[in-house]
Amino acid sequence: MQYEGVLRKMQTEPGDPIQYFMLFENDFLNVNQILDKTLQIDFIKYQCLNCGQDRPIYRQGFCKTCFYETPAAGDWIMKPELSTAHLDQEDRDLEYEKKAQLQPHIVYLANSSNIKVGVTRKSQVPTRWIDQGAHEAIEIVEVPNRYLAGITEVALKDHIADKTNWRKMLTNDVEDEDLVEWRNKLRTYIPEEAQEYFIASNSETNLNFPVLQYPKKVKSLNLDKTPSYKGVLKGIKGQYFIFEDNTVFNVRGSEGYYVSLTIA
Known part of the structure; x- marks a missing residue:
């Protein structure tokens, strides 16, 4: 084939x-x-x-x-706290940005290699967690726009990681964590503007990936170097x-x- x-x-x-x-x-x-x-x-x-x-x-x-030109690559995508559509302010294309930013967003905890905090559109749950290789995840805040999710993530980053160690994730060097406990522990650090959106009662989602054999030490394939x-x-x-x-x-x-x- x-x-x-x-x-x-x-x-x-x-x-x-x-x-x-x-x-x-x-x-x-x-x-x-x-x-x-x-x-x-x-x-x-x-x-x-x-x-x-x-x-x-x-x-x-x-x-x-x-x-550097398409609205699909604006800085607010990687840094949600830079979102401005809720203020009616354009970055590259206000119509595009309103459609993407002015919809329900989730701040979550995911465990891929370690517990990390992240942001995604509500419609992208659990897709975002799957893409990150998370074997467990939980929603902690659901807000009406991307900006509120962004400032919540920034506040929580002082107390928990916001990056995944992709090598640990791929070798399956991971440990289970009590994400409900972590969610409750981090509640106090959520900004005042987002406190009312805290999700107080939910359980974690567990994900099972189709892997027959994990690598012991990863070697990354780069198509520019190895076509x-x-x-x-x-x-x-x-x-x-x-x-x-x-x-x-x-x-x-x-x-x-x-x-x-x-x-x-």
């Missing part, structure tokens, strides 16, 4: 285990079905997710020009492929790369 197209973040469906799908222009692949099979990845060209041109990818699947790679696929966690030889490939980190996938 062979598939060809531009890489985008894998789509997921909650399940036991989670189901992963790669969507191409005229086809799709259920990645779970190729576990334990040999997969060859060949890099063909770049294809910016915004302009579609064959230009080197700069960040987030965009060429450098588009990264052709072949290996036996042993698992999918977060947005990563895990191969038998300890190679891992970040699909989301390679968005905008046009590739050929050959399955044997």
Whole structure:
């Protein structure tokens, strides 16, 4: 079997285990079905997710020009506290920003390699947790816009991590934590503007990833340095492929790369 197209973040469906799908222009692949099979990845060209041109990818699947111009890459995406649509102030495209920012957002705790705090649109739960490779997660605040979620995250970052150690996540070097206890412990640090949105009674969500074998020590595949790679696929966690030889490939980190996938 062979598939060809531009890489985008894998789509997921909650399940036991989670189901992963790669969507191409005229086809799709259920990645779970190729576990334990040999997969060859060949890099063909770049294809910016915004302009579609064959230009080197700069960040987030965009060429450098588009990264600094498209509203889909505004600073408020990585730093929600910079959101201004609730003030009717434009960053790059107010209509786009209102649609994205003025909707319910969740501040959550997720345990991928350690407990971290994060922000996502309510509609992206549990997708965001799956993408981060979290084996357990819990919502702690639900607010009406991205700005309130952002300032809550900033306040909590003084007391808990906001980054995932992706190497620990991929080697499954993780411990279970009592996220309800953590949620209650952090409540006092939530900003006054967001206190009324605290979620006082819910339970954590547990997630099971389709992994047959975890790597002992990860080797990251970079298509710019290694444009052709072949290996036996042993698992999918977060947005990563895990191969038998300890190679891992970040699909989301390679968005905008046009590739050929050959399955044997």
